Amino acid sequence: MKNPRTYKDYIRHKKLFILFTALIAAFAALWAISAGSAGISLKEVMLTLIGRGGKQSSIIVFNHRLPRIVTAIVAGTGLAAAGCVMQSVLKNPLASASTLGISQGSAFGASFAIIVLGAGMQNQTFSGITISNPYIVSVCAFISASLSTLIVLALSSFKKAAPEAMVLSGVALSTMFSGATALMQYFAADVKVAAVVFWTFGDLGRGGRSEIFIMSAAVALSLLYFFFNRWNLNALQNGEETAKALGVNVTRVRLLGMLICSLTVSIIVSFVGIINFIGLIAPHLVRRFIGNDHRYLLPASALTGAFLLVAGDTAARLIAAPIILPIGAITSFLGAPLFIYLIFKGARVK
Amino acid sequence: MIRVKELSFYYNRDRMILDKINFCAPKGQCTAILGNNGAGKSTLIKCLNRILEPRQGAVFVDGKNIKELGRKDIAKYIAYAAQGSTGGRFTVFDSVLLGRKPYIKLEPSKEDFGIVESVIKRMGIEKLALRYTDELSGGEIQKVMLARALAQQPRVLLLDEPTGSLDLGNQHEVLAEIRQIAETEQICVIIVIHDLNLALRYCDNFLFLKDKRVFSFGGVETITPESVKEVYKTPVTVREIGGVMTVVPFPC
Numbered sequence: 001m002k003n004p005r006t007y008k009d010y011i012r013h014k015k016l017f018i019l020f021t022a023l024i025a026a027f028a029a030l031w032a033i034s035a036g037s038a039g040i041s042l043k044e045v046m047l048t049l050i051g052r053g054g055k056q057s058s059i060i061v062f063n064h065r066l067p068r069i070v071t072a073i074v075a076g077t078g079l080a081a082a083g084c085v086m087q088s089v090l091k092n093p094l095a096s097a098s099t100l101g102i103s104q105g106s107a108f109g110a111s112f113a114i115i116v117l118g119a120g121m122q123n124q125t126f127s128g129i130t131i132s133n134p135y136i137v138s139v140c141a142f143i144s145a146s147l148s149t150l151i152v153l154a155l156s157s158f159k160k161a162a163p164e165a166m167v168l169s170g171v172a173l174s175t176m177f178s179g180a181t182a183l184m185q186y187f188a189a190d191v192k193v194a195a196v197v198f199w200t201f202g203d204l205g206r207g208g209r210s211e212i213f214i215m216s217a218a219v220a221l222s223l224l225y226f227f228f229n230r231w232n233l234n235a236l237q238n239g240e241e242t243a244k245a246l247g248v249n250v251t252r253v254r255l256l257g258m259l260i261c262s263l264t265v266s267i268i269v270s271f272v273g274i275i276n277f278i279g280l281i282a283p284h285l286v287r288r289f290i291g292n293d294h295r296y297l298l299p300a301s302a303l304t305g306a307f308l309l310v311a312g313d314t315a316a317r318l319i320a321a322p323i324i325l326p327i328g329a330i331t332s333f334l335g336a337p338l339f340i341y342l343i344f345k346g347a348r349v350k
Numbered sequence: 351m352i353r354v355k356e357l358s359f360y361y362n363r364d365r366m367i368l369d370k371i372n373f374c375a376p377k378g379q380c381t382a383i384l385g386n387n388g389a390g391k392s393t394l395i396k397c398l399n400r401i402l403e404p405r406q407g408a409v410f411v412d413g414k415n416i417k418e419l420g421r422k423d424i425a426k427y428i429a430y431a432a433q434g435s436t437g438g439r440f441t442v443f444d445s446v447l448l449g450r451k452p453y454i455k456l457e458p459s460k461e462d463f464g465i466v467e468s469v470i471k472r473m474g475i476e477k478l479a480l481r482y483t484d485e486l487s488g489g490e491i492q493k494v495m496l497a498r499a500l501a502q503q504p505r506v507l508l509l510d511e512p513t514g515s516l517d518l519g520n521q522h523e524v525l526a527e528i529r530q531i532a533e534t535e536q537i538c539v540i541i542v543i544h545d546l547n548l549a550l551r552y553c554d555n556f557l558f559l560k561d562k563r564v565f566s567f568g569g570v571e572t573i574t575p576e577s578v579k580e581v582y583k584t585p586v587t588v589r590e591i592g593g594v595m596t597v598v599p600f601p602c
Contacts, residue, residue: 007443010480231451237438238448244401245432246502247425247452291439291482 080305083279
């Protein structure tokens with residue numbers, strides 16, 4: 001990008017960047033629909049989407065691939081937007097679902113449902129794992145994840161919602177939940193432990209229509225809330241005191257922001273399993289291009305998150321087809337090198 | 351005009367930080383808050399716009415008790431520039447635009463943009479407008495923060511060590527600008543400052559804090575060798591050098 005000359009030019013650059021990320025995400029989604037063992041061309045995908053495709057491709061697209069890709073888009077959007085807001089509200093580049101105990105909380109809930117309530121186990125066949133009662137697992141994961149959030153927020157509100165207090169109690173709580181999960185697994189039958197491990201890997205193909213609907217509603221509401229708070233988030237970047245002097249109720253923005261982020265992430269994670277890296281990497285990636293202004297950072301992060309998760313999931317489906325690799329492992333495995341590259345490239349630019 | 355009445359502040363009840371502070375800073379003038387390290391100067395100005403909530407007492411701006419105003423309304427009356435902070439990756443224009451935050455509903459209006467442009471021009475930072483603030487020098491950042499505070503169109507301007515990280519030329523340039531703004535816009539400016547000579551040169555009123563209380567408050571006549579020695583525990587002489595009142599520590 002060449003240096004903009006006027007503020008209007010500069011704003012146009014940012015808008016163009018958002019458009020660019022939207023196009024990439026859309027293209028990745030189309031490609032993801034066409035890619036797979038039953039090959040469908042891009043043209044056929046388009047035709048099918050507007051209702052003019054063949055019967056077979058209709059079934060594949062609408063029943064198999066589309067729900068999965070919509071799940072990836074919604075989950076990626078929500079995870080990235082929540083990660084972006086958590087990082088700026090806590091002024092901590094490491095803030096994410098896993099540092100604040102949300103992931104560990106949901107893993108504990110899922111383990112409890114599978115092991116204690118008997119909601120799933122491994123079959124005799126190689127990768128045959130049945131979660132016999134996915135609703136109980138999701139509900140337990142959600143309750144436990146939000147419980148961990150509420151404890152973190154309640155503890156930190158004693159310290160006037162100081163960011164360090166939130167991060168530290170989040171770390172403490174995630175350790176506690178991991179410990180509790182490990183204890184539970186220690187005494188559980190191996191078939192059940194296998195089911196827990198399978199659940200925590202994450203799987204975007206789990207969601208049916210109602211799950212997708214709940215997730216979309218939660219993500220849409222949180223995006224709306226973030227949209228109305230974008231100026232508050234900007235003010236907060238300049239330090240707590242400056243934000244207060246600009247008329248921002250810092251404590252409220254922090255507590256409510258964290259609550260909404262955590263609940264959104266809890267809902268997503270309880271449906272698709274633990275997918276950690278998207279919330280961390282998407283905002284950092286976008287910040288490098290368009291800076292810290294949340295008017296542009298938020299939508300661009302959300303779109304980039306959607307793109308990354310769709311791309312990651314497609315890679316997970318294609319690398320060792322017909323086996324679908326666990327998405328949580330793929331995003332972490334491919335995301336980490338990208339993240340390290342960003343950090344060190346950043347160091348050289350400065 | 352800002353009037354402070356019996357203001358007290360403490361974090362811990364056993365250890366008072368400010369004890370029954372009274373003073374009145376007029377508009378169109380600069381008032382310096384002076385005192386040694388840890389005297390509570392920064393705490394005092396943070397209490398004025400409720401960044402820190404005063405435990406007792408009241409602050410009135412143009413007759414309005416700020417305790418009865420919401421945060422947003424306070425921000426329309428009182429602006430504050432912190433000690434040398436940076437805003438991360440924001441452009442200068444966006445940083446100054448943030449000063450319009452108390453007025454912005456959803457998106458900044460044409461009027462907001464107009465105000466930001468004129469403030470940027472007034473501070474002489476047009477050339478920096480599209481640079482990122484984390485790439486600026488200390489003096490440039492200070493000007494950006496001042497511009498943001500002015501974009502709030504406040505009645506009172508609180509400045510915490512505005513010259514703390516500036517070189518000689520920039521110190522005088524920034525303070526001269528502040529003084530001129532105070533006069534032309536009829537704003538009441540309150541400056542926390544360490545350098546007595548800069549204060550003497552650019553401020554009209556001087557408030558010495560000592561032992562949690564106001565030691566003295568008044569015009570240039572309150573800066574005497576005796577008062578400075580009492581507050582800073584340092585012997586000084588006050589002389590006119592080159593037509594400028596100057597405090598010289600440890601006179602030979």
